[in-house]
Amino acid sequence: MSTLQIDRIHHVAYRCKDAKETVLWYQKMLKMDFVLAIAEDLVPSTKEPDPYMHIFMDAGNGNVLAFFELPTKPEMGRDPNTPNWVQHIAFKVKDRETLLAYKAHLEANDVKVLGVTDHGIFHSIYFFDPNGHRLELACPDEHEVEQLKQLNSVKWAMLEEWSQTKRAPKHAAFLHEKEFKDA
Structure with a gap:
């Protein structure tokens, strides 16, 4: 008997403006390997006539990011x-040192980067790919384990309060205290 359970994400697909430009950008900027390409004149699931190029990039640890032109x-x-x-x-990166190295690499290649933003449990930088998709690189915070326990204990209360009021519950306000201190 089969148990209903998702194993992992097989791939996530987005649209791109130019498949070759997208492959080259992700290789250069994020060091992702080009895994494979599929192209057809008919959509296999719908049989609709719609030529496409479907590219797949290795996002690490069996994760695949795909695009359709x-x-x-x-x-x-x-x-x-x-x-x-x-x-x-x-995308998760190993540590803050790696995050800062990516930030420097991106900026050296004329990619505008926002951050480092402190989210408490992790730190992030943000930027856009050539297709206009917003990307984030995130590394864990040194206090991630304790903060995740704290967040886990309030998640249902937060969700219930939000569903009733549509106002931000303050159970996890500690995460962004540093970001909003001077705001």
Whole structure:
């Protein structure tokens, strides 16, 4: 008898403007390997005539980031009602030293980087890929284990309060105290 349980994410797919540019950018900027490419004139699931290039990048530890280039479709855009900071892809890096090395590498290659932002349990930098997708690199904080325990103990109370009030519960306000201290 099979148990219903997700093993892991197989891949996450986004649209890109140019498959080759995307592969080269992710190789250079994030040091990801180009895993494979698939191209068809018909969509296998729907049989719709729609030529595409589907590329796959190695995001580490069996994680795969994929993109579709769709040359016959209108230019890609974003949901105008969703702020740019909301929808993003976050990648974990080993430690703060690695995070800062990536920040320097990106900036040396003319990528505008926001941060380092202190989220308490982790620290992040933010930037955009050539397709306009917001990316985040995050490294764990030295107090991650204790803070995760604290967050775990309040998650249901926070969710319930939010669902009733649609106002930010303050159970986890300690995470961003440093970020908002001078705001």
